[in-house]
């Protein structure tokens with residue numbers, strides 16, 4: 001059975017004082033699922049120290065190169081050195097803000113896995129793509145092209161995040177989420193074989209809240225969530241963690 005993962009993405013939020021939320025998350029018992037917070041780079045090391053192994057800590061991006069003249073960038077090895085175990089790659093905000101392509105995301109995922117990180121590859125359609133009926137084609141293409149050749153499925157997490165659901169309070173219907181997750185599982189099975197594909201956690205992300213978490217986690221092939229805004233407050237995130245643990 002696929003391990004369940006409740007992942008938070010703090011995005012560009014969080015100062016030292018906000019680690020009080022992380023401490024509150026760590027203080028609560030978390031039966032039944034893995035818990036991960038992907039912090040801004042400035043907080044990764046502090047977060048690892050504060051978590052004391054009770055939850056996993058991740059980054060939100062890494063460069064494809066192991067080191068070099070890339071001012072402002074962070075390598076996968078640097079994240080590992082800071083104690084991170086995961087890294088988010090190809091988030092739609094990076095695809096939009098930094099013109100990241102599937103090929104660039106694949107190179108980053110290759111670098112992340114080579115450094116020993118779990119690569120959380122994000123994909124998802126825009127509203128225009130959904131309304132045009134292209135959702136499955138878009139996410140299928142993103143999955144094929146953003147997961148690198150030779151990727152290790154045991155170090156892979158895939159997050160389906162419809163662009164229009166992020167931060168909007170809107171979510172796809174349960175049938176729409178289930179349809180995409182089934183298609184992603186099939187795509188992974190074609191790539192890695194059924195057994196390995198079933199081990200890859202498939203996360204849903206986009207306006208996951210305490211109120212809708214249980215219904216989303218009850219869907220087939222939903223192994224957890226990648227949570228933005230609701231991961232910033234311990235009470236909200238812990239309610240989502242509890243819903244996943246109970247699913």
Ligand SMILES: O=C(CO)COP(=O)(O)O
Nearest residue numbers: 009166167206207228229
């Ligand atoms: O982008 C997301 C997580 O990576 C989702 O963000 P929200 O949960 O704020 O919609």
